Amino acid sequence: MPLTCQSDVAPLKRVALKHARDAFVSPGRVAEQWASLAYTAEPDFDEACREYDAFAGLLESFGVEVEWLPGEDEGLDSLYVRDASIASDEGVVLCAMGKAARVAEPAAQRRFFERSGRVIAGEISREGRLEGGDATWLGRDVLAVGRGYRTNAEGILQLRALLPTVEVLDVPLPHWRGPGDVLHLMSMISPLDDDPRSQARPEAYRDAFA
Numbered sequence: 001m002p003l004t005c006q007s008d009v010a011p012l013k014r015v016a017l018k019h020a021r022d023a024f025v026s027p028g029r030v031a032e033q034w035a036s037l038a039y040t041a042e043p044d045f046d047e048a049c050r051e052y053d054a055f056a057g058l059l060e061s062f063g064v065e066v067e068w069l070p071g072e073d074e075g076l077d078s079l080y081v082r083d084a085s086i087a088s089d090e091g092v093v094l095c096a097m098g099k100a101a102r103v104a105e106p107a108a109q110r111r112f113f114e115r116s117g118r119v120i121a122g123e124i125s126r127e128g129r130l131e132g133g134d135a136t137w138l139g140r141d142v143l144a145v146g147r148g149y150r151t152n153a154e155g156i157l158q159l160r161a162l163l164p165t166v167e168v169l170d171v172p173l174p175h176w177r178g179p180g181d182v183l184h185l186m187s188m189i190s191p192l193d194d195d196p197r198s199q200a201r202p203e204a205y206r207d208a209f210a
Contacts, residue, residue: 004089004140005087005088005089006087006088006089006137006140006141006143006166007137007140008136008137008191009137009191009192009193012059012062012064013063013064013065014064014065014066014067015059015064015065015066015067016067016068016069016081016109016112017056017066017067017068017069017081018068018069018071018078018079018081019049019052019056019068019071020045020048020049020051020052020079021045021049021052021071022068022069022070022071023071023074023075023076023077023078023079024043024045024048024049024076024079025071025073026045027045027046029073029076030042030043030045030076033075033076034076036101037075037076037077037101038180038181039076043076067116069081069108069109069112070112072104072108072111074102074104074105074108075101075102075104075105077099077101077102077105078102078105078108080133081109082132082133082186083095083097083102083105083131083132083133083184084097084102084105084106084108084109084131084132085106085109085113085132086130086132086135086143086159088121088163088166090119090121090162090163090165091118091119091120091121091122092109092113092118092119092120092121093121093122093123093124093130093159093162093163094106094107094109094110094120094122094123094124095123095124095130095131095132095155096123096124096125096128096129096130096155097129097131097150098129098130098131098149098150098151098152098182099131099150099182106123110123121162121163122158122162124155124158124159125158126154127152127154128152128154128155128157128158129150129151129152129154129155130145130150130151130152130155130156130158130159131150131151131184133150133184133185133186133187134146134147134148134150134151134173134184134185134186135151135159135185135186136185136186136189136191137191138169138191141165141166141167142166142167142169143159143163143166143167143168143169144169144171144185144189145159145168145169145170145171145185146171146172146173146184146185147170147171147172147173148172148173148174148175148182148183149173149178149179149182150182150184153170156168156170171185173185
């Protein structure tokens with residue numbers, strides 16, 4: 001398979017991450033923010049940093065190149081790097097966050113990608129809202145995007161214009177308990193393969209889970 005950004009199942013070669021210590025900043029900052037962000041409990045700063053070191057080490061042990069986003073104090077949620085941008089073969093699409101506490105994240109990622117020499121394909125603007133957690137590649141040229149409280153129809157429309165060779169599917173998300181308890185599309189789907197026939201071939205995954 002050619003190298004591509006347009007997959008959630010192809011072998012991972014390079015990834016941008018933000019370390020817990022750079023997103024959380026300090027135990028005091030965690031204590032200030034976690035409740036207002038609707039976390040179910042206060043994260044343990046030291047344990048989160050240890051776990052993230054182990055996570056990054058595991059990725060690197062598989063040959064994945066990790067690029068670290070710097071700490072710019074955008075808030076605890078900036079740990080979830082995927083939400084603020086979408087990687088595509090055309091370049092990075094910068095999102096527009098539906099969660100008010102996260103509005104600074106796309107601009108911070110833009111600065112990082114520009115310094116790194118990455119191509120910016122465009123950004124969601126004006127009344128558009130789009131979060132990367134609502135986007136998942138179903139195939140190299142098919143992107144499913146969940147429309148709900150964090151991603152709106154205007155954001156999806158702008159994404160289609162930025163990725164004209166991609167079929168962007170508009171997937172309505174459930175209301176559940178309202179905007180305070182949002183589920184992203186990727187809270188409900190975990191791609192394993194871009195060939196649906198593989199679901200009937202469990203041997204395709206045997207080595208991965210051995």
